[in-house]
Amino acid sequence: MFKRLKNIAGRRKDKARLSKKDTLASQKREKNKSVQSSVTDNLNLFKQIYKIPENMDVKIREFTLGKSGRKAAILFISSIIDSKRLEESIIKPLLQCQDDDAKISEIIFNPILTPVTEIKKVIVHLNLGNAAIFLDGDHTAYMVDCAKFESRAIEQPQNEAVIKGPKEAFTEKVVVNLSLIRKRIKNEKLIVEATVVSERSKNEVLILYIRNLADEKMVANIKSRLENLSVDAVQNLSLLEQYIEERRYSLFPSVLYTERPDRAVSFLEDGNIVLLMDNSPDCMVLPATFWSYFHSPEDHYLRFAFGNFSRIIRIVALFITLFTSAIYVAVTTYHAEMIPADLLLAIAGTRERVPFPAFFEILIMEIAFELIREAGLRVPNPMGPTIGIVGALILGQAAVEANIISPIVIIVVALSGLSSFAISDVSLNFAIRIVRFGFIFSASLFGIYGMTALFITGLFYMVSIKSFGVPYLAPMSPHYVSSGDTIFRKVVTSEVFRPGYLKPADLKKKGDGSTK
Template sequence: MKSRKPIPLLKLRKRKHSQPGQSKKDQNLNINQNEDTDQEQAVPIHLHRELKKNIEYIKQMVGNSSDIVIREFDLGQTGEIKIAIFYTDGLADKSFVNDFILESLMVNIRTANLGSDVLSKKNIYEIIKSHSLPAGEINELVDFNKVFYHILSGDTVVLMDGFLKGLSIGSRGWADRGVQEPSSQTVVRGPKDGFSETLRTNTALIRRRIKDPNLRIETKQIGKKTQTDVSIIYLKDVADEKLVQEVKARLKKINIDAILESGYIEELIQDETYSPFPTVYNTERPDSVAGGILEGRIAIVVDGTPFVLLVPALFVHFFQSSEDYYQRADIATLIRFLRYFAFFLALITPSAYIAVTTFHQEMIPTPLLISLSSQREGVPFPALVEALMMEVTFEILREAGVRMPRAIGSSISIVGALVIGQAAVEAGIISASMVIIVSLTAISSFVSPTFNMGISVRILRFIFMFLAATFGLFGIILGLIMMVLHLNSLRSFGIPYLAPNAPFILKDQKDNFLRLPHWSLHSRPALINQQETVKENTASPKPPQPDEANQ
């Protein structure tokens, strides 16, 4: 049986300029294709030649904020050279500023051997730029937009009297959480490091795993007020160029005041808004992101959050864990089947119980039917109301456990569930069998490796319960058909959401429901990657000739 040819990247509908009847999402994304970020769109205000006027303008714009430090000093034989440095207290590394910037400009430059050059007002700019600053990151500034961006990002800006340009020195050094174990996607075997809230730390964790010069990290600022750094990371010779351009185009269209978390980006670039299923993958694990990049996916890293986005994201991607590739192939395959089974349990267990006990009692064995009937003898509510009461109560307990302080959150949720469930059964409000059904459903919903797919199941579960209470098993089957049709209509950056199952791609089945041994995983997904599809060269290298071996 031959596999189908890979489907080319589907062209998405282009958003037009805002019209009176346009949706809010389209209006937020409405921006000219030829324009870049808001920072680059703003009319540049060039620096003034007089240092005093530059200082006054900066003070005026920041409103004399106490965390903006301005240090003025003089250079030259008679102090004729006026210089000022600007940095934000708390964002810049004070030790670096004092030891490598201020000391270099105020002390070392006076005793430096400049050869034939004499420290003067004419050549002070080139001397400072080329000889005096022991820093690895130095940029030239000519307008105030860049000046404010670097100051408020933690860099140190140096301005000199008599020059229409200045310098920014990389001195970012704010306190961060550091690299810790991920809290949302834990594994038994595998790396324990997770992303943090610092962009450069996150890119370093990915670069540490993929030491390939073709790994591209491109950063831009999104958000008119926050100017949040957003980086896209991909392998140049692996990722599809059309996919890379599509990701850049969607990010370029974003026109919004603030980007405070990667969830903003996810909602603005996703293919389908009104769908319970996620089409953008997010994770705290650097190894998951590195694995996706090696397959041809593109990572989107947002400064200020430990959750990194990965696109395109397919349905099967949300049932795969990074631990699948650290365990043996047979164990990983068994666990994957267990996840899919738990997905269907969490989805239709309450609805199946409602349908069978309400419409299809003949399907239940007689001893079990007698037992269920005796349990429900004193229950005044139908099965649907009974299930809704338990499901809503459990959702409230689950949300309360998340929001409560950690010291008491878990105990409140567990004790609350046990006490409320037992009290409700003894009071005759619900049956004991319903407690078992709801407990099994709740446990099954936690099996999913990704939190957002578990939320999708929680939403759909209530829809299936109403269908089961109305039409019985026929309603459940109708709901499953509609769900599969909806899944078939979804795309993630132009890639069919149910690939490689619909369309069926035979060669990609080795890492779908099954996880074959690593030696057989020698090709990348066909639809995601259309350039370098082979992961490794299976041909054995040619042995050296005898004369070559003796040399």
């Protein structure tokens, strides 16, 4: 009975689906035709495909050519073309032409002109912002490049600001990003390959690598991973990351984002692969190791000592973020003897009137801090500072006075919260902040023993994970030949090797910086 009902219901559903005309399949079917010789036929077909005139920005301009009055038409999507260029270099010369035998390529001023015979390809060009010229009695459509997608201008990097060094950042326009990279690498071996990754929206990903540096197996691996993707739409790199990464549930990120072209270029020159996409004001660097999240481009722009000084500060900040709160819980709960007596008395004195165990106290404050942080991010701009003041100052002060929290806890949590801002990479920042809670829990359960247990488990996990075949903590462990750019960096002239874990075709960099 139920089966039958289900069958009926199912059949109905199927029928309903079939009766729908506008499916992806029908969309494909329409395209598998070739350009007709009659302009009217062509235009009718395209009117059907693009649903003109309901589709308001797809425009057709019909006119006659030369003395004989040969019928012609231009088809374009007005919102993504440069109308001035279209007018100057295409329409004007076409209208002014009096010679009947002249070929299109002799009339038009535009540098890029592609003759196309398949409807499928015409559509691809049109969607990319090209204009199509149809002529009566001609089986080809002439595609002229006059695309102009609106986007921001090049601005300063927002998340990876530096004091010393270039201040250009990627924008949402892939052509601009590409030119920013080409500006830095004037090498014909810098290859830019394009792959379409989505079925419906036809999003395009550019794969950049330097041919005689990058490991070809890795390039092939990444290409095949992109090509085997089956999705409807991938808007930008942040989403693409989640499609191509290996461990989707892992806390640790496996690809690196940077909005700085100089950083992308330095990775390219080491043999990494860079992905670019429209609508992403950043690029994706593959493969990435733990150290690349920890580094900042400024480490290398600053002189040796200064760069390493900021690295020390950062690694200290990282450990403070991870451990201070947990150590406070562990020490006050299990290892009180390790605190010098005076400090111990001070802590005991402030904690005297607080009704909660240390673990709970820390947890309240850590959650409060995360709340303020998240709220501060989402709050409209003019109200931002207010939230900060109310949240951090008044709330903290009042909590202490109300004997909910002891003042030392405020210091501990503020320290760990503040330090977390020293880790600039968003993904690593999140990972560290989440792991911190793990340490607090383990500290409350087993004190230092629990923390060490979690730490070593984390280490085991981190050495075992790989980003596109590269161990996460390479080149430190397992050891590889490299310039040793991990926690510290060397003097620039000593950085003579490319990272061995990338298996670059050319391991040694030419020249050690000394004069010839």
